Amino acid sequence: MKAVVLALVLSLAAGIGNAVAATSPDEMLEDPALEQRARELGKELRCVVCQNQSIDDSDAPLARDLRQVVRERLLAGDDNDQVLTYVTARYGDFVLLRPPMRGTTWLLWYGPFVLVLLGGLGAAFWVRRQRRVARVVEPLSSGEQAELDRLLRDR
């Protein structure tokens, strides 16, 4: 049993290892610092063919081409922002896995917080009203009080 579990864990770990990156050794740059930047940029860029994978993760030929483009730009001396600008100039903001903050994406970034805020306000109003309702409970009339006393006495 132990061996089975171990084998399962190991095969899973191997699978995860494979899924981490599609970048093959022959694509890599010699300078480890540049290669590191290329890998980070690759994680920021969406593979437009498979859409929910980054180009760093994807085996699609276009993702491979784009990884190469990123590395060429880095070798040409571009900083990270310049590389991202280069790619977005051709493929639009959609290739960025983290959408940029601007007027049209305001709702995307802050919408959830606005909803939580609205919900919180609603909840606060509701709680306050519940309290107020509880406070204004009218005292028992003398008849009700007499009835209550009788019931308690009979018990």
Add this chain to the structure above:
Amino acid sequence: MRRLLFVLPVLLVLAIGVGLGVGLGRDSQELPSALIDQPVPPFDLPPVAGMAQPGLASGDLGGDVKLVNVFASWCAPCRVEHPVLTRLAEVHGVPLYGVNYKDKPEAATTFLDELGNPYTRIGADEDGRAGIELGVYGVPETFIVDRDGRIRYRHPGPVMPQDVDGVLLPLIQELRG
């Protein structure tokens, strides 16, 4: 005021629902082009080896309203749109320029020998770099380039007859003035 408090959440939910509903109906594979109204990016492609047509450079575009079609012999939808593009070129006189994307020259030649060759020029984009310059993410893609050499329209996927009559021809006629 009290009524407003009741109506507000309902309106909010409706707005979100409509927003999401519209999003559901959209084809998420169809991306807007970053290049609309931009000049054609620079590229200079050699001819396909063994083909009579000259190669294609961005400088060849402009002057007239032209179609740029990214195609490959390995792409099945390209086969589907081929007669439609041929009709555009031959019946409507729209100059058609090809970018032969990541294709083998022999395969491209066979493809066009079989189906006919409506292209004025064809550039061989063997490594797909011109495709990247054009923001191509799937073959086929078709661009309308105006007289000033600006990309005015991008059609991802195969051009179908209804696209020609509904969108391409009206726009081409408008751009021709």
